[in-house]
Amino acid sequence: MTSAEPLLATSGLTREFGGITAVDDVDFALADGELCSVIGPNGAGKTTFFNLLTGVLEPTRGTVEFSPSDRDGRVDVTDASPHETALLGLHRSYQITNVFPTVSVLENVRIAVQAHRGNDTWRFWRNVHAFDDHFVEAERILERIGLAESADRPAETLSHGEKRSLEIGIALAGDPDLLLLDEPTAGVSSEDVAQVTALIEDVAADHAIMLIEHNMDVVMGISDRVVVLDRGELIADSDPATVRESEAVQRAYLGGYEDDGASDAGAGVTAG
Structure with missing residues (x-):
């Protein structure tokens, strides 16, 4: 877990669509300066989670709090619009x-x-x-x-x-204080993946970043921390090496992923 004064924090964050729970009681905190990847199988609730953080969707229950650099203390952004969260310093791509x-x-x-x-x-x-x-x-x-x-x-x-x-x-x-990047290497050629990855690492030097990503070479190569969602639940939250070795994560998502030691982030290994 992160420090007692996180940049972003959720408590009991839940979003239901009819009888389906897309995000299920997620407690999460992100420290200023972290580069955190969010992974999980298709339908795990990753994009819904991002949508809840940025005001695109309202939660069924739970809260989202953000600590902008130009204000003292946290701001409750649970019901804020995307425009309001952006003005506070929480920006995203799609x-x-x-x-x-x-x-x-x-x-x-x-x-x-x-x-x-x-x-x-x-x-x-x-x-x-x-x-x-x-x-x-x-x-x-x-x-x-x-x-x-x-x-x-x-x-x-x-x-x-x-x-x-x-x-x-x-x-x-x-x-912004925090950038949320939704699959930044999706559809990108293997030659360009390394370029996009290098840019993300450069930006992470002075911004907190959360990203949804399916390219496991990218995730394991650049992340300070990896969060895993499965069926809306947070099932793992740790450093890349620990998450890679987790039996629960292997069953839910990584399957046959193996780190071959290659330094080329453009290798394009994906999971899920």
Whole structure:
């Protein structure tokens, strides 16, 4: 478990859909600076868990609390909207690439930066030069994610791996305290997986990160901590080596996964 003053904490978090319990009484805490992977078989409740943390879904019962860096103490975000959680510093990406395809790479990030500057968000009729500081921030983010040379390209012309990097850049807009990444290497070529993984590790140097991921080489290679969900229940929560050796996790999910010692995160071994 994490420290007594976590960045994010849930208590008894539960979401039911009719007779199905997708997330079942989950107590969870994340420390500032952690890189935590959430794994589990299909239908385990991973994306539902993310949706509850970010206000996309309301829990049937339980609470979610967040500790923004610009406030003292925790904020109850159980009933907050996605927009409210984002403004507090809890940002996320999605399984499906979510960018404006016909807009330039730079504009995709610039729009995200504007969206997280509360007072400027809806001032569409101002002169574009009034947003020079937004462009400066967007350009800084593009440098970090390795897409500065593609700034003027329409986002739809990027490779799938580059689009995933762009999504991380969009999630970085507003300098969040916590990034939630939903399958950041899904659909990415083996050549690009290493690039996306290196970017996640770089971002983790100054941001807390939670990610849902099926590529076990990525999970075991970069995570400080691995949380395993099965049928909505949290069945394991420890360091990668301990989780890999857990009999309960082997039965529920990892099956035949073996760490072959390869350092190439692009090997693409998956489980589930």
